Amino acid sequence: MAATRFDHSRIWKRFEPVMNSERIEATYLLETPMDPTQIAAVMAGEQSSGTFVRVAGETDELRARAGAEVLKVTELASVPEPSLESAYLERKAIHGPYRRAHVRIAYPVANIGHNLPTLAATVSGNLYDIGEVTGLKLLSLSIPQAYRSRYLMPSMxxxxxxxxxxxxxxxxxxxxxxxxxxxxxxxxxxxxxxxxxxxxxxxxxxxxxxxxxxxxxxxxxxxxxxxxxxxxxxxxxxxxxxxxxxxxxxxxxxxxxxxxxxxxxxxxxxxxxxxxxxxxxxxxxxxxxxxxxxxxxxxxxxxxxxxxxxxxxxxxxxxxxxxxxxxxxxxxxxxxxxxxxxxxxxxxxxxxxxxxxxxxxxxxxxxxxxxxxxxxxxxxxxxxxxxxxxxxxxxxxxxxxxxxxxxxxxxxxxxxxxxxxxxxxxxxxxxxxxxxxxxxxx
Incomplete structure (x- = not known):
């Protein structure tokens, strides 16, 4: 039987990551025909410790430590047509209206370290390819001072x-x-x-x-x-x-x-x-x-x-x-x-x-x-x-x-x-x- 997407919303609400002072917050504009809160949880799981099914070793402790957290979902006006096509949604015959929302997600710094390509992969990466998404834009990043200090300042x-x-x-x-x-x-x-x-x-x-x-x-x-x-x-x-x-x-x-x-x-x-x-x-x-x-x-x-x-x-x-x-x-x-x-x-x-x-x-x-x-x-x-x-x-x-x-x-x-x-x-x-x-x- 084909695997179905794991419901991340159950775990990314229930377990709050521990390194709260050491997280990078990303804000997105999301469009989806599904519940934006549910898709925000999928985004958080996809870009941290989760995948489309629960796997061996994905303990509660690991999720609490390394899982991203959905901080806020603010729903906006919906639109009748999708901004982008999705074969995933077509296969499942899921149609509009297409709901838009601002989504804010916090990612543990410990997942990233001093690594700019991995930072980019974490806050962007496969998010643009998630099947339920018909529009996604990374709007802003909030960088804590401790993480900023890991990198060089401008020379001049x-x-x-x-x-x-x-x-x-x-x-x-x-x-x-x-x-x-x-x-x-x-x-x-x-x-x-x-x-x-x-x-x-x-x-x-x-x-x-x-x-x-x-x-x-x-x-x-x-x-x-x-x-x-x-x-x-x-x-x-x-x-x-x-x-x-x-x-x-x-x-x-x-x-x-x-x-x-x-x-x-x-x-x-x-x-x-x-x-x-x-x-x-x-x-x-x-x-x-x-x-x-x-x-x-x-x-x-x-x-x-x-x-x-x-x-x-x-x-x-x-x-x-x-x-x-x-x-x-x-x-x-x-x-x-x-x-x-x-x-x-x-x-x-x-x-x-x-x-x-x-x-x-x-x-x-x-x-x-x-x-x-x-x-x-x-x-x-x-x-x-x-x-x-x-x-x-x-x-x-x-x-x-x-x-x-x-x-x-x-x-x-x-x-x-x-x-x-x-x-x-x-x-x-x-x-x-x-x-x-x-x-x-x-």
């Missing part, structure tokens, strides 16, 4: 990045190498020199330019850093360059060592393609600032009933030790709503652990995607402080007056914003800002 974070660049009382203004790819190393170095002279604080490679044949990293890094060092020696002002070192882990270590030997202070990696292990290994290898690019995150987040929301995502990569985190931009070219970008930035500038107060445990939110002088006031309002990196690629490089005028338009926009003036009020006194407003639009 907000405070260290500011100190490196000598910028204290305003946002950092940055840009991206454009065209994204195609230029050779000396052309990139020429552009970097121009941008340094223009007064930019931060420059980064595009995410698709890591080690191309036309600008190999072993050639590009020395060429670019020669210009940055010359500018630094002449002016006393530093410019941070985030070199894209995305690659397999050993290659990233080699590339990082090259940046270090050339006097650089920052490297960039594409989080989703290097993975938690790759980023954590990189953090352990270098004190350089890790600029975390989240390209590909939309594949995890855009569907409202599937994947991982930014709050949970940033928590795991902050445990890996990043210093800067991309949050996209307000009014930019990507899909994010303004409130989503704001929430992402607020998460970054807050300590990671529950009730955490360590100011060093904060990462610099990096705004990009269609940003220019006109989007700066909304960004400042959303963050509520000057602790952000504002990157304008085309907003600087496509300014009709050239890159220097593009940087000045950002500076002028900040002068107006910090003085409580609208950009339209101040534009008559600031030529570069006025040109930007006319060229890029309001």
């Amino acid at each position: 974070g907000i405070t260290g990045t500011r100190a490196q660049l000598g910028v204290i009382d305003r946002p950092l203004f940055g840009t991206i190498i454009k065209p994204n790819v195609g230029m050779c190393s000396h052309e990139i170095a020429d552009l970097v020199e121009t941008l340094c002279e223009a007064g930019v604080d931060f420059i980064k490679d595009d995410e698709v330019c890591a080690n191309p044949d036309h600008a190999p990293i072993t050639e590009r890094v020395p060429a670019v850093m020669a210009r940055i060092r010359a500018y630094r020696d002449r002016t006393g002002r530093d410019v941070m360059m985030a070199f894209n070192i995305t690659d397999e882990t050993d290659a990233m270590r080699r590339h990082t060592d090259l940046v270090t030997s050339e006097g650089g202070s920052c490297v960039m990696a594409s989080l989703n393609w290097c993975g938690l292990s790759g980023i954590e290994s990189l953090r352990k290898h270098t004190p350089l600032a890790l600029h975390a690019h989240r390209n590909g995150f939309g594949a995890m987040s855009r569907h409202p009933l599937l994947g991982i929301a930014f709050d949970a995502y940033q928590a795991m990569y902050r445990l890996a030790g990043v210093d800067h985190m991309h949050v996209h931009g307000i009014g930019g070219k990507f899909v994010d709503k303004a409130e989503e970008v704001q929430a992402a930035a607020q998460a970054c500038i807050s300590p990671l652990a529950i009730n955490g107060s360590d100011v060093n445990d904060r990462v610099m939110p990096a705004f990009s995607s269609g940003q220019w002088a006109g989007t700066l006031p909304h960004t400042f309002e959303a963050v509520g402080s000057t602790d952000f990196l504002f990157m304008a690629g085309g907003g600087i490089l496509a300014h009709p007056g050239g890159p220097a005028a593009g940087v000045r338009s950002l500076q002028q926009a900040w002068d107006a914003t910090s003085a409580g003036q609208s950009l339209n009020t101040s534009k008559t006194k600031a030529l570069e800002l006025q040109v930007a407003l006319e060229f890029f639009g309001t």
Whole structure:
């Protein structure tokens, strides 16, 4: 006779795990045609000590010690059609309505240890494949301070990045190498020199330019850093360059060592393609600032009933030790709503652990995607402080007056914003800002 799914709700309510102070809490959005409370118990069992049938050795003591606990199920409005198909439900002829709920589950830290891939497997993993589920999204993670302390902190974070660049009382203004790819190393170095002279604080490679044949990293890094060092020696002002070192882990270590030997202070990696292990290994290898690019995150987040929301995502990569985190931009070219970008930035500038107060445990939110002088006031309002990196690629490089005028338009926009003036009020006194407003639009 075929085995039937074990009713975890009987045991995950009855036995409370013992290590209550050492648990990671995960919050989900669940959709199912069945009782959400029952499916929440299935989720807790699947991701801790249980499976679809009770097995030998699954004692009451073991479940009490290692079992996850359903803390809360808050049912929401149901929908008539499923968000995702399930052959399991089709075989059993189970149909809607499809009930939605917020579910919060606590997982014992002892099940996970210091192990980021296993943390991800525990709070996500097979949950997306459970037959009774027609929608599931991991919304957030609550990390206890003791568990946060098992991992490295950011090397620079907000405070260290500011100190490196000598910028204290305003946002950092940055840009991206454009065209994204195609230029050779000396052309990139020429552009970097121009941008340094223009007064930019931060420059980064595009995410698709890591080690191309036309600008190999072993050639590009020395060429670019020669210009940055010359500018630094002449002016006393530093410019941070985030070199894209995305690659397999050993290659990233080699590339990082090259940046270090050339006097650089920052490297960039594409989080989703290097993975938690790759980023954590990189953090352990270098004190350089890790600029975390989240390209590909939309594949995890855009569907409202599937994947991982930014709050949970940033928590795991902050445990890996990043210093800067991309949050996209307000009014930019990507899909994010303004409130989503704001929430992402607020998460970054807050300590990671529950009730955490360590100011060093904060990462610099990096705004990009269609940003220019006109989007700066909304960004400042959303963050509520000057602790952000504002990157304008085309907003600087496509300014009709050239890159220097593009940087000045950002500076002028900040002068107006910090003085409580609208950009339209101040534009008559600031030529570069006025040109930007006319060229890029309001």
